[in-house]
Amino acid sequence: MPYDSESPSPARRRLRGNLVIATAALVPTCLAGWLVWQAMGGSGGQDDKPPRVLPLPSASVAVPPSGNAKLPTVTVTATPSPSASPRPARPTGPLAGRVVVIDPGHNPGNFKHPTEINRQVDIGTNKKECDTTGTATRDGYTEAAFTLDVAHRLRALLEKQGATVSYTQDGERAFGPCVDERARIGNTAKADAVVSVHADGAPEGDRGFHVILPALVKAGKADTAAIVGPSRELGVRIAGKFVAATGTAASNYVGDGTGLDVRKDLGGLNLSTVPKVFIECGNMQDSRDAGLLKSAQWRQKAAQGLADGIGSFLLK
Structure with a gap:
């Protein structure tokens, strides 16, 4: 059942548009994190195989103006954090290099x-x-x-x-x-x-x-x-x-x-x-x-x- 059955007012439409923009900005980042988690074995990889790091997606989301509101087009690009795609660690220990x-x-x-x-x-x-x-x-x-x-x-x-x-x-x-x-x-x-x-x-x-x-x-x-x-x-x-x-x-x-x-x-x-x-x-x-x-x-x-x-x- 809908939370509110009445037609939204212009103020509410503007608020809803802003929420869409904010949500769109979160989607690529969440997706990027999920792919890295999957590649690193989050779904149950093989312990004896090196992790295969997948390329992070570059996602652009354009939000058009809604109704009479003059909303700018917002482009959001997912940028990996420094920890999102770590370089493979070099082996350490007394037998490293052997x-x-x-x-x-x-x-x-x-x-x-x-x-x-x-x-x-x-x-x-x-x-x-x-x-x-x-x-x-x-x-x-x-x-x-x-x-x-x-x-x-x-x-x-x-x-x-x-x-x-x-x-x-x-x-x-x-x-x-x-x-x-x-x-x-x-x-x-x-x-x-x-x-x-x-x-x-x-x-x-x-x-x-x-x-x-x-x-x-x-x-x-x-x-x-x-x-x-x-x-x-x-x-x-x-x-x-x-x-x-x-x-x-x-x-x-x-x-x-x-x-x-x-x-x-x-x-x-x-x-x-x-x-x-x-x-x-x-x-x-x-x-x-x-x-x-x-x-x-x-x-x-x-x-x-x-x-x-x-x-x-x-x-x-």
């Missing part, structure tokens, strides 16, 4: 693409499959799901310290990438450290983690001479911090109790030109290790151990 690439082993979609992942690629010493499906626990928790989960936790921890972090894959690809491409991703990023996250598929009774280091290889496209030393240091630091964070013992079946293993048959290591290691966080086929790997609380500890090891290496 680049880390996390390589989550395998891919959830690999099993659907046997032809593609079985394609042979050159790893320097020989040729090998593009990628594999990875292993799984006896009740079906896959290595690919495990590696992505730990990778997400690890990225969050490193970014809190200011590091620039990227993945070789985040489950967004149909399969892969192939092992040679995984190496290229780290090389292209000029990473200060690359860590490939895995879990093993050894027999029941084989327990514990181990870190795989690159061997000295010079064959074909592979030349690890420059990275063997720093990669070993990265691996040693990760092994020590992993024990401290998780309480997990070093492997009882690889590395003679050191938690370290050196290999020359992994394309991801052979073709790397930046410090890189693999970590087998545990054995998915052992019932006790599987219980740890399936625990979200333990996976957070694993990510913390990896972050501590990487941070120790980068701050040395």
Whole structure:
């Protein structure tokens, strides 16, 4: 029901015209603020993606004279305030300026693409499959799901310290990438450290983690001479911090109790030109290790151990 059913007087028409002008002036500013709020994630954005700042609109509202009143035409332009479109903040923290690439082993979609992942690629010493499906626990928790989960936790921890972090894959690809491409991703990023996250598929009774280091290889496209030393240091630091964070013992079946293993048959290591290691966080086929790997609380500890090891290496 209308508040006032009588015809408005000239004085009221002038008052109403002034209110229209004032309201028009507020609309562009409110709209601009809403768009920035939306772009910065006000409606629920993804935490792990940088905000996309939308351009602010430039709105002009012209109000014509009404009746006999001689009202001027008013043009209102929305002008962003200094805080409306902030510049992206530079990372701060002890790892600011350092680049880390996390390589989550395998891919959830690999099993659907046997032809593609079985394609042979050159790893320097020989040729090998593009990628594999990875292993799984006896009740079906896959290595690919495990590696992505730990990778997400690890990225969050490193970014809190200011590091620039990227993945070789985040489950967004149909399969892969192939092992040679995984190496290229780290090389292209000029990473200060690359860590490939895995879990093993050894027999029941084989327990514990181990870190795989690159061997000295010079064959074909592979030349690890420059990275063997720093990669070993990265691996040693990760092994020590992993024990401290998780309480997990070093492997009882690889590395003679050191938690370290050196290999020359992994394309991801052979073709790397930046410090890189693999970590087998545990054995998915052992019932006790599987219980740890399936625990979200333990996976957070694993990510913390990896972050501590990487941070120790980068701050040395």
